[in-house]
Amino acid sequence: MNRVEFTKEMKKTHKILVPMMLPIHFQFLQNIFRQNGYQIELLQTKGQQIIDEGLKNVHNDTCYPALLVIGQMIDALKSGNYDTDHIALAITQTGGGCRASNYIHLLRKALKQAGFGHVPVISVNFSKLEKNSGFKLTGSMLLRLLYGFLYGDMLMWIKNQCKPYERHAGASDALVQKWINNISEQFNSLSFLKLHHNYKIMLEDFAAIKRENTPKIQVGIVGEIYMKYAPLGNNELEDFLIKEGCEPVVSGVLDFGLYCLENTLIDHEYYNRSRKSYRFVAMASRYIQHLQMKAIKAIRQQGVFREPDTFQEVMESSEGIINRGTKMGEGWLLTSEMVALIKSNVSNIVCCQPFGCLPNHIVAKGMTRKIKNIYPNANIVAVDYDPSATRVNQENRLKLMLSNARLTARFAQAEEEKRAAAKQQAYAYETR
Ligand code: SF4
Known part of the structure; x- marks a missing residue:
């Protein structure tokens, strides 16, 4: 199927709609993209009409996440809230053997069927699957995304240990929002050293929330x-x-990223695949795990909250x-x-x-x-x-x-x- 490309000009004229998945992490993602000149909006809609649009426009054998994501996008386009001549959609492609790699084709088919064949769809992937001249994940954006997801994992983990016990409803959510804004303002100067400092104050902030002891x-x-x-x-x-x-x-989403990297190493070990890239992948995996350890150590040092398992511990759990x-x-x-x-x-x-x-x-x-x-x-x-x-x-x-x-x-x-x-x-x- 001929695809509509997201061009350089569209970066200025088009708003990109992204389906929400992780409520904390995706706010970082949205802010990073905005800081890099993209007009981006997270779709936060809900309701039966989303499922109905999915059922109408996607084959009913398709897995439910694909049905929901595509239904949510078409529902947004039909809502009348957007000028569909200046809208683009973004969706991830994992590049694996699962259907997640093929959502994009289902989405394009569904868009054509619903009368939105002119809407460009951007593939967000790390597997060199599709390119668009107006969309590029630069090195600095990727680094910021990594930091955003590290902070996102930490906030999600600590919030879940505070919210069920908070004495004043909404205190934990308000603090999460405060920290999302705070970190987003620091994206120009994020560094390894700041990570430790930010974690420390963040943990103190959450520890100060008045909570029940039971x-x-x-x-x-x-x-x-x-x-x-x-x-x-x-x-x-x-x-x-x-x-x-x-x-x-709820464990952090970076474990899923590490799982994807680990699979490349497994492919190399089992089938001698990825001969060129496996050293780089091994290095990236070690680096991310090292950053994750920073969060674990910060929690341990502070001593108020339970720490998450390391990725190694998670991985080894299922041995045998x-x-x-x-x-x-x-x-x-x-x-x-x-x-x-x-x-x-x-x-x-x-x-x-x-x-x-x-x-x-x-x-x-x-x-x-x-x-x-x-x-x-x-x-x-x-x-x-x-x-x-x-x-x-x-x-x-x-x-x-x-x-x-x-x-x-x-x-x-x-x-x-x-x-x-x-x-x-x-x-x-x-x-x-
Ligand atoms: S793992 Fe793959 S097949 Fe299963 S729901 Fe997700 S995208 Fe669909």
Whole structure:
């Protein structure tokens, strides 16, 4: 299909619409692109009409994230809020074997069918798949994006340890917003040294939020990347868990980036592929992990919040359970994330499964039995997200999982109390 290119002139005349996936990280992304001369807007719309547009314009066998993203874009174009002669759309292409590489062709087909064939679609990829003369990810933009995502991961991680416990509703979200603005203003002068300084003050700021002390049930969220992070995809799962009195535990998105890099190294090891690039990839992976360690050390030094696992720890968690050659969709990473959560005592896990996603059904639902055999205390629920699934059904499944979690927590507490009473009795007997 002939594609409409995003030209240099369009950079001045066109607004680029981007579907929202990570509410914190994508605000950094938006600010970085704006600072580099792009007019960019994040699509934050929701509602049944998005699913309807997806169903109307995409084959109904297509995986649910593709259906939602394309539906959201066409819904925006039809909304009357934009001059469609001056609009472009941006979408990522992973370059892997999964459908995420082919969304762009589905989107172009859908646009043509809906009467928007003239709207240019920009592919954001790191695999030299498609180029547009008006869109270029420069070295400095990539570095800023890396920093933006490092800060995004830190903010998401700490926010989830504050929001469920905050005494004044909205305090954690307000602080997140303050830090997004603060860091965005520093993008011209970001450096490795500043990272440590910023983390320190950021952690102090969050530690100062007035919080309840009563511990809550922790629930890990894993799944296909869009379903795991996008509130539109998972029906605002984090907020639902907080409303139910739980603490969501969501690992950072940079682990997914590292997983993609690691797969290149695995390809080299298994099939002798990527002979030219593997040294560079290995170096990039080490550098990102080194930066991630900065965040972990800062949290550890401060001592108020729980630190996340290192990428090495996550990766090694699934050894002997799934082979690292399994790398379609979220591949071995998804299984590793579930095991890493259980190992760090977060045994209640929601696995977000999109309709039509074969790879993630294998590495998520398909691995549950194996994981439960090794870790019998694992309380994993796979929730299906598809165009016909109702929110009520999904929430009922979640509530069932939570009632199991509460039962286990009560049982553990009763056992603990029994042990403490027995100890006290023994002590009283000895000292009589
Ligand atoms: S991982 Fe699954 S849901 Fe995500 S793009 Fe691939 S097939 Fe679709």
